[in-house]
Amino acid sequence: MAAMSTPMDFVVFNLNDLHFFVQAIDAGGFAPASRRLGCPKSTVSKRVAELEAALGILLVHRTSRSFVLTDVGHEFYDHARAALIEAEAAEEVAHRRLSEPAGVVRMTASVPATQFRLARQLPMLARKYPKLQIRLHVTDRFVDLVQEGFDIAIRSHRAPLPDSGLLSRQIRVEPIVFVASADYLSRRGTPSVPSDLGTHDGLLIGASAADWTLFGPGGQKVSVSTIPRLFADESIALLRSAEAGLGIAALPRAIVESAIEDNRLVRVLPEWRAGNVTSTILTPHRRGQLPAVRAIIDFLAQDPSSNSKPATRLD
Template structure:
């Protein structure tokens, strides 16, 4: 006779694996650690195999546990999809959508839209994890990752949807221009003070609207690999810098920064939504993805 699985036990097992421990899973679910440990042990007894090797210091899936986890996770997602389809027929998207993004992407692109997202979908909860480390969204149980990148993302099993491309502009404050003058051609940049966006970068490669390229070497006065620092340094008239439009848009609009060499850019940065294929079918996830694509396009 085939083993009958309790979907709740599968859910506890999947949550324990995604959280990395029974303790973390218990905190996430609001369930005692002992309850999760006991239910997973009962699941193992019914299967007659060990799924998780655990000691006081380690928690790791066995080989068969890895295979079982992949299918158990898919079963949980399919159950969520089934429930969400019913709920979507009855009304608006609901449930929790787990989203991760890097600090600059969150600060300059995402944060200002969160209030509107929650107002549009009041039954939807967004759990946002902000970090600059690489996040394995499948293993860590995220529904959506929002990533900004200068180079194409590698091939993966994740669904990718590019939502924005922001060119890098040369900018400076009005006070800096008043003191040091406005460069009229790319070669003039070599005589100007520069705030470099990379700790190892000594040159900028500029591209004209008609495709011409030129490499220039300005006079660095500081370097920082964080866009908020570059923005504040430029606003403080420390020198010329390059910033994506997602970062400098408001300052340009308000006149706090001025774009230099309007016919030239220093490359671009793309913003892409990534999601596991199955989770992307959830109505709640689709609603968030469509909202982000609408608001972040540019």
């Protein structure tokens, strides 16, 4: 009866010994390696000797005057150095996985902010951080983050936000521009100076906003009253009304840029704007320190069209 074959015996040694060996070779001796590693020379020498004992081979010829690799030592060094590089890479992968943002993050944002920004950004965010679960609540209502348990709110505002004790990060400032349909302009004429708006139909955000304040080149500032045609406190309604040829509207650039590209709207008085709208991310102070929340804030702030500013405390 034939003898059964046995598995090949593998030499088992401490991976740290490889590290001491490679450091000794790279440094050119035990003494310089000990200074580099911050440990006694005897420790380096002992660990290399233990490695040789485990392998059953001599890796280094050392005397009081020389420190030279043996032939097999040269070959072993190449593999040992490669093994350490791979070990460091494996450790880095593990650390990245452990630090990967994960968990549920509750967000709230307005309808326009969602339709014209977040709808594009959130799929990219979800792909980048697959362990995140985003729960987005879309409302134009002013949400109380702390009382209602939200981690992030995205607010668009023309005036500075009131003090609230929340952590804030401004992510975007964009101009409010004047737009109208080509059909409307062909019927009513195209304004060439701000005062021309006084003879045009205005699509206005509210009954108290019948006057537009315009900011132009060189810091110019003028106020103009239009002919009120329609009032709506919702941006999409104003956008659709402008596309339908009802008049001229003043809307944030992000809301109208697609309609301009598709020739549904035309810029009016392109060197002038009706102020700016600022987009700000708000978080309760403690939740703003969570890795998942920070990852989302950083992602949204990296939007190429945004000019983000550091976080500040609103209190």
